[in-house]
Amino acid sequence: MPVHHDPEVMSSVSQKLRTSGREVALVPTMGALHDGHLALVEQAKETESEVIVSIFVNPLQFGAGEDLDRYPRTLDADLEMLREVGVDSVFAPSPVGMYPVGPRTTVAPGPLGTELCGATRPVLFGGMLTVVAKLFQITKPTIAFFGEKDYQQLILIEQMVRDLNFDIRIVGVPTVREPDGLALSSRNRFLTPDERVSAIAIPAALRAGARSGEAGAEAVMRAARAVLDSHEEIRVEYLELRDPDLGPARASGRARLLVAAYVGRTRLIDNLSLTLK
Missing domain, CATH: 3.30.1300.10 (Pantoate-beta-alanine ligase, C-terminal domain)
Structure with missing residues (x-):
């Protein structure tokens, strides 16, 4: 299972896949993987596309005083999980690789981005949409999978895809829960x-x-x-x-x-x- 860290290399690999007629399914994550993420992977595999999983803790969506530094980073364990379920490749860039000149050009989420989670986390959705847009450009998917647990995120991604004319199908996957009902996170x-x-x-x-x-x-x-x-x-x-x-x-x-x-x-x-x- 190849693991790509350089956005240019990942972009080149993805372009070759698309040129050869292969479709690409993207599962974007921030790592610390659990069965909820694996449910996304399993649905992606059902499309018989080349399945790419991205692992990137995106600093743009964390505001001052939020848990960016505390957010779990478990890359080695994540890669082992993805090997076991048969992912085709992984894109795991660094912040410098993704934002070599800093967050200069960003995506504005519109009014919905200021409501619900956006009311107390004002940079969350602009940062999230910016990195998702970049991941779409780099990995060139025809279809992408997101969990319904982050429902506002899912709706905003669907909005961005419509408004900015991305030729990508967005699939929402139902929340995976523990036996007692707690949503996996x-x-x-x-x-x-x-x-x-x-x-x-x-x-x-x-x-x-x-x-x-x-x-x-x-x-x-x-x-x-x-x-x-x-x-x-x-x-x-x-x-x-x-x-x-x-x-x-x-x-x-x-x-x-x-x-x-x-x-x-x-x-x-x-x-x-x-x-x-």
Whole structure:
């Protein structure tokens, strides 16, 4: 399994694949891989394309005081996992390789980038879209896979692909969860044993809200909030009900319940699809 670190080399390899008629499937990650990432890889492999996984902790999407330095970096273990599942190649650049002159040209996410996670992490989505755009240009995929756990990220990437005319199909993959319901996340490893127990309340709140969908939006919010309010150790950043495109929720039909909360020092996000009646 070749591992490329130089963007120019990766770009050349990708161009040769496309010229030879091979399609490319990209799975972008920030490393610290878990079964959620591997679910993306498995779906990518089903396309019978050349599967490229990128591993890059993107400094542009971390603001001052956020956990850039703390974010887990486990490249050797990640590469071993990817070899075992049969990835075709890995792109693991350095920050200098990706931004040789610094973040000079960037992608603005528009109004949605200032809402939900963007309200408290103002550089997150501009930095994320910038690196995804660069990864698209370097690896030249025909299809790319992203997890629904980062739902706002997924919607913004779909928006960018439409607005900037990328000829790439974006596939959202359902969230992979632990047996107790906690969404798999690279940040889960920061939780203490007691915090790990408390964190179960986050998916429990989403499920309680979803069960109340037949009673309408207000009932959904009351049910979800009640679960979270019963855990004083959880600090909720937001709990919101939106439509599937993250506009205002309609009175009926499909909706998405989203939450961001701190358990100790660890910020976790999650979301769930539901139906309002």
